[in-house]
Amino acid sequence: MAKPVTPPPGRSSQSPNETPLVELKNIWKVFAGVPVLKGINLNLMPGEIHALLGGNGSGKSTTMKILSGLYVPERGEIFLGGEQKVFHSPNEAHKNGIYMVPQEPHIFPHLSVEENLLLGLDMDPRAARAQVKQLAKEIGFESSFSEEAGALSIANQQLLEIIRGLLRKAQILILDEPTSALTFREVENLFKRMRTLSQRGIGIFFISHRLNEVMTISHRISVLREGRIVLAEPTTEVNSEKLVRAMLPADAEMRDMKRKMRDSHDQITDEVVLAVKKLSSDAFQDVSFEVRAGEVVGLAGLVGAGRTEVAEAVVGLDPNARGDVIIKGKDTKKHDSRKSQSLGLVYVPEDRHAHGIFLELPSLYTMTATILDRLGRFLLSRKQEEAVGNDYRQQLSIKMSSLHQIAKTLSGGNQQKVVLAKALASKPDVIILDEPTRGVDASARQDVYHLIEQLAGQGVGILLISSELEEIVDLSDRILVMYQGRIIKETERTGASLQQVMAAAFGLQGEASL
Amino acid sequence: MKAQAIKWIKTWEFGLAVLLVLEILVLGAINPTFLNLENLLYSTSDFTHILLAALPLTLIIITAGIDISGVSIMGLASITLGLTWVAGVNIFIALFIALGVGILAGMFNGAFVASTDVNPLVITLGSLFMFAGIAMGLPGLLDALGFKAYGAAGFAAYMYEGISGLPHNFNQIAHGGIGWVPYPLLIVLIFAAFLGIILHKTRFGRYLYLIGVNADAARYSNVPVKSTLVTVYALSGLGAALAGVVLTSYFTSARSDLGKEALLTIITVVVLGGADIYGGKGTIVGTLLAGFFIGFLRQGLLAMGVTSDVVPVVVGGLLVVVVALKLFITTYNQRRLNQQALRISEERR
Amino acid sequence: MSRIWRSRELLVFLLLIVLLLAVGLINPNFWRTRSLMHILNSSLILILVSIGEMFVILTRGIDVSVGAILGLSAVILGVALNAGVALPLAVLLALIVSVLAGMVNAVGVTFLRVPPIIMTLGTLGVYRGLMLIITGGSWIETIPTNIKFFANWHVLGVRFFIWVTLVIVILTTFLLRRFKKARYLYAVGDNEEGARLMDIPVKKTLFAAYTLAGLFAGIAAIIFVAQIGFVPMQAGNGQELRAIAADVLGGVNLAGGVGTPLSALVGAIFLTAVDSALVFLKVPGYWNNAVGGAILLAAVYLDYRVRMAVAAQQRQARAAVRKENNHLNPSTSEEQT
Structure with a gap:
């Protein structure tokens, strides 16, 4: 069982008991016929750092987008200093002192840093320039103002965004997963800035999926799951175990079940179905590992550690990769993903919407996209296609009104199953699952976990990439940990504790706590 | 069964069919000769070239691409046909050479689109110019290269007034027919059936939709994106060349500037037919119906005494209105769907 | 300084010099008869249309109706002059029509959210049709001499219209650099979503871009009428394509956010110089289209290759930084297997 990753550190001592800066009441939001927020209640005190936790799709980003005027909720009220407001545009939110720093900073890559800061600002340019200088100094932003913003590091782009917010006199800052692309040192630096802002009375919503960061920086934590708030407590009252339990429903039973299943199978053979030797590309160096038939190899690491890049290179989607990839004993010099598929290796990509699914088309079209050449000779056989679709619909228990239901209207889980069906349809011997x-x-x-078990049981080799360390620890026979483009740890499952893997993912060896 | 019927009635194509019937009835009410079936069928020859170009363009638009160079390929095919014939080649062999040139021109576009990230609009804009220029310069070029035209004082003599006096059986392509069905209409229907099967029944057709909806996901799904794109632009080249051949026969003269004015109409037909400029949507039946609708509309307008100058105004206006209307309907439906879902999930709570 | 040397405008300008030198070497008469001034004079129309088109391309849009707007304005001007309207009033009328035509595009793109290519293709047909309707399809053969006078009027030894165009280029360059609202054009094209988030009025900016494209086509129409002295029905035909080609050639990025009036200027002069050189090298005029198309294709292809090379370079630089980062971090240097 996961122990608390870090002890809560010392924080500023203020106790938030004034009126909240902002209060959201019973917020509902629907996308493409699917409700994603189901009555969210949330508030933020002056000077408070309020962390929002939850898996992707839990609704935390959507909630913040509503607060910052990007989306208009179907139902619910927002009270700002006791006054009810609806924001129809980011502009209106800005005017009310709310500023969101998005996950990917919205910079103008071809314009100068100065213009990036000043454009759109309703201020006398000279006064604004003076203020920019002042703020840049306070925040510790050290880049040249005449540089093109596209050349800034992500960390500096984020600082640029924060300055933009402060220039707009924001009292409420929203930081949406600001640390996901930062180095360790940059994260520390960011936290220092956040504390300064907090002492000035600015309230901060801090979205993250990293427990230790949340425990370090926040005063209060709210956990979202499936569009609802399932936990909201001061940081001192919670530990990471409690948070994990809140995020993962029916935690205990599920784990027990998985454990049981994992223990029951020992069908790992000696046959190496995938061997990667000294693979390098821009985002990673010297990556080597093997996957045997029937084995689940977990690949852990933070977002940005290079996991997805490795997967894409292995499957043949990165033309710049150098090194050897051997699929079922066949060396694949200069292979592409088509060749990989024909040799028995398929990849289920991380970004489902961008790379996995055909949202606007019938779900069946996604399910059979990789095997159209097997369905009929010249003309596509509708019968054969639907037979394949029905097979996987049953096997993966996909909930859909018909095989021809437009994929966009399926729930996230069923969309993912449709994408899995697409990969499985080609009957692979090795499968790379990226954040499945x-x-x-x-x-x-649960169904996905089941499926992984089942596939391993059938002798399929699996490389499982995931940010959820529990998942990796529980499902894998062997674990690789990546940090900044290298595999820095490899361990058998029996020797792996969540804490060790987490520490390695953060580039720390041994038991050192973060 | 009933639900199926309702679903069918709600389709864009059904709406178009209704619109087409209404149009014919209205035009017939104004001028009864319009309702004469033989007249009606033969009048399609005025706009079959539009359809021949629009049908394969539908496939390209489904991939979220566009090809505006087709109108130049028409002229290029026409002049190729004429010049080859003048050089002493049998007219029907010349015809196939012209079609081959069209396919090659299309493949050029496709290769360019597939191997760069440049907007297809800009690429085919460049080739629109290039092909038109080549068509213009071809007679002079052949002379310069030392080819011998037969009878006349070099190919350049045909540069401006075109090549007329083509064999009678070639001219029959546009002016003959089987019973009441003129050959051009037959060619359109056969071509439409061919493309319809390709689009809706083969894996190539499926690839087009996949690429149009999400080209990245198509690549990750091992769809052969490049070869599919080259092929679909080649098909568009073939369609345009066919249109050029039919036009040549229709005017009994091969010219390098044939079809020049058709671009706006062609794109309007495809968009009215239900194809989405952002990709992933479109059917052959829709384009076919829209082609007839606009073709008859033009004739109706002319019959009603509207000068031909007004026609592009109407067609251009129609294009804009149709697209704006479709955008509006999509937004409206989306909003309704969300409200519905909200009600359901609140009730469930 | 290094930025100037890397600029596309300079590269094309150097290419232009090379072209002129090469043609001059083949036939020294070229320099005598086709001075740079002469080429400049015949590229004025394209320069103006290209600058107008540039505003739209900066916002990541496209406008294929500018040629038709040119034609329509030219017709309005011709008809008005022949009807005895005073010259300043007729010019004003032509400009108003061009601005209105641009505004129609702007309304479609910004408020009806019709894709720019569809919107402007539609209005291309509408404006061409209007042109025919107004004239009844026949050319306007005679134009009063008062406007033609300006085409040959020399001020300080340089043609009046060259001065006018030069002033416009300098003015727009200055405004696009210094005027805050003009910078919005770049911001919207560079990152539309970001612009919206930064409280930049995206719709107003787009609206202005299409309207300006219309206005510049209108100004070009006035020079067209003065220089040519009659209005054929083909007036402005294909001018939109040449304008796009000129912009791309001069370094305006079709993906939005990059380009200056200087890009349009250099690109337009280069294209005109090519035409001029072709004529001089006794290549028949009907090859101009083919060469123009080929130049556009070559330009976008080269542009693509350059972009890819730059992207690869940036990627490698970033990878190098990462490696260094790795090296600095003591915890990763001790590998464990």
């Missing part, structure tokens, strides 16, 4: 449970509801998550 991201944005997936609890029951679908």
Whole structure:
């Protein structure tokens, strides 16, 4: 069982008991016919750092987008200093002192840093320039103002965004997963800035999926799951175990079940179905590992550690990769993903919407996209296609009104299953699953775990990439941990504790706590 | 069964069919000769070239691409046909050479689109110019290269007034027919059936939709994106060349500027037919119906005494209105769907 | 300084010099008869249309109706002059029509949210049709001499219209650099979503871009009428394509956010110089289209290759930084297997 990753550190001592800066009441939001927020209640005190936790698709980003005027909720009220407001645009939110720093900073890459800061600002340019200088100094932003913003590091782009917010006199800052692309040192630096702002009375919503960061920086934590708030407590009252339990529904039973299943199978053979030797590309160096038939190899690491890049290179989607990839004993010099598929290796991509699914088309079209050449000779056989679709619909228990239901209207979990069906349809011997449970509801998550068991049982080799360390620890026979483009740890499952893997993912060896 | 019927009635194509019937009835009420079936069928020859170009363009638009160079390929095919014939080649062999040139021109576009990230609009804009220029310069070029035209004082003599006096059986392509069905209409229907099967019944057709909806996901799903794109632009080249051949026969003269004015109409037909400029949507039946609708509309307008100058105004206006209307309907439906879902999930609570 | 040397405008300008030198070497008469001034004079129309088109491309849009707007304005001007309307009033009328035509595009793109290519293709047909309707399809053969006078009027030894165009280029360059609202054009094209988030009025900016494209086509129409002295029905035909080609050639990025009036200027002069050189090298005029198309294709292809090379370079630089980062971090250097 996961122990608390870190002890809560010392924080500023203020106790928030004034009126909240902002209060959200019973917020509902629907996308493409699917409700994603189901009555959210949330508030933020002056000077408070309020962390929002939850898996992808839990609704935390959507909630913040509503607060910052990007989305208009179907139902619910927002009270700002006791006054009811509706924001129809970011502009209105800005005017009310709310500023969101998005996950990917919205910079103008071809314009100068100065213009990036000043454009759109309703201020006398000279006064604004003076203020920018002042703020840049306070925040510790050290880049040249005449540089093109596209050349800034992500960390500096984020600082640029924070300055933009402060220039707009924001009292409420929203930081949406600001640390996901930062180095360790940059994260520390960011936290220092956040504390300064907090002492000035600015309230901060801090979205993250990293427990230790949340425990370090926040005063209060709210956990979202499937569009609802399932936990809201001061940081001192919670530990990471409690948070994990809140995020994962039916936690205990699920784990027990998985454990049982994992223990029951020992069908790992000696046959190496995938061997990667000294693979390098821009985002990673010297990556070597093997996957045997029937084995689940977990690949852990933080977002940005290079996991997805490795997967894409292995499957043949990165033309710049150098090194050897051997699929079932066949060396694949200069292979592409088509060749990989024909040799028995398929990849289920991390970004389902961008790379996995055809949202606007019938679900069946996604399910059979990789095997159209097997369905009929010249003309596509509708009968054969639907037979394949029905097979996987049953096997993966996909909930859909018909095989021809437009994929966009399926729930996240069922969309993921449709994508899995697409990969499985080609009957692979090795499969790379990249974040297979991201944005997936609890029951679908279980189904995915089940499927991994089942495939391993059938002798399929699996490389499982996931940010959820529990998932990796529980499902894998062997675990690789990546940090900044290298595999820095490899361990058998029996020797792996969550804490060790987490520490390695953060580039720390041994038992050192973060 | 009933639900199926309702679903069918709600389709864009059904709406178009109704619109087409209404149009014919209205035009017939104004001028009864319009309702004469033989007249009606033969009048399609005025706009079959639009359809021949629009049908394969539908496939390209489904991939979220566009090809505006087709109108130049028409002229290029026409002049190729004429010049080859003048050089002493049998007219029907010349015809196939012209079609081959069209396919090659299309493949050029497709290769360019597939191997760069440049907007297809800009690429085919460049080739629109290039092909038109080549068509213009071809007679002079052949002379310069030392080819011998037969009878006349070099190919350049045909540069401006075109090549007329084509064999009678070639001219029959546009002016003959089987019973009441003129050959051009027959060619359109056969071509439409061919493309319809390709689009809706083969894996190539499926690839087009997959690419159009999400080109990245198509690549990750091992769809052969490049070869599919090259092929679909080649098909568009073939369609345009066919249109050029039919036009040549229709005017009994091969010219390098044939079809120049058709671009706006062609794109309007495809968009009215239900294809989505952002990709992933479109059917052959829709384009076919829209082609007839606009073709007859033009004739109706002319019959009603509207000058031909007004026609592009109407067609251009129609294009804009249709797209704006479709956008509006989509937004409206989305909103309704969300409200519905909200009600349901609140009730469940 | 290094930025100037890397600029596309300079590269194309150097290419232009090379082209002129090469043609001059083949036939020294070229320099005598086709001075740079002469080429400049015949590229004025394209320069103006290209600058107008540039505003739209900066916002990541496209406008294929500018040629038709040119034609329509030219017709309005011709008809008005022949009807005895005073010259300043007729010019004003032509400009108003061009601005209105641009506004129609702007309304479609910003408020009806019709894709720019569809919207402007539709209005291309509408404006061409209007042109035919107004004239009844026949050319306007005679234009009063008062406007033609300006085409040959030399001020300080340089043609009046060259001065006018030069002033416009300098003015727009200055405004696009210094005027806050003009910078919005770049911001919207560079990152539309970001612009919206930064409280930049995206719709107003787009609206202005299409309206300006219309206005510049209108100004070009006035020079067209003065220079040519009659209005054929083909007036402005294909001018939109040449304008796009000129912009791309001069370094305006079709993906939005990059480009200056200087890009349009250099690109337009280059294209005109090519035409001029072709004529001089006795290549028949009907090859101009083919060469123009080929130049556009070559330009976008080269542009693509350059972008890819730059992207690869940036990627490698970033990878190098990462490696260094790795090296600095003591906890990763001791590998464990």
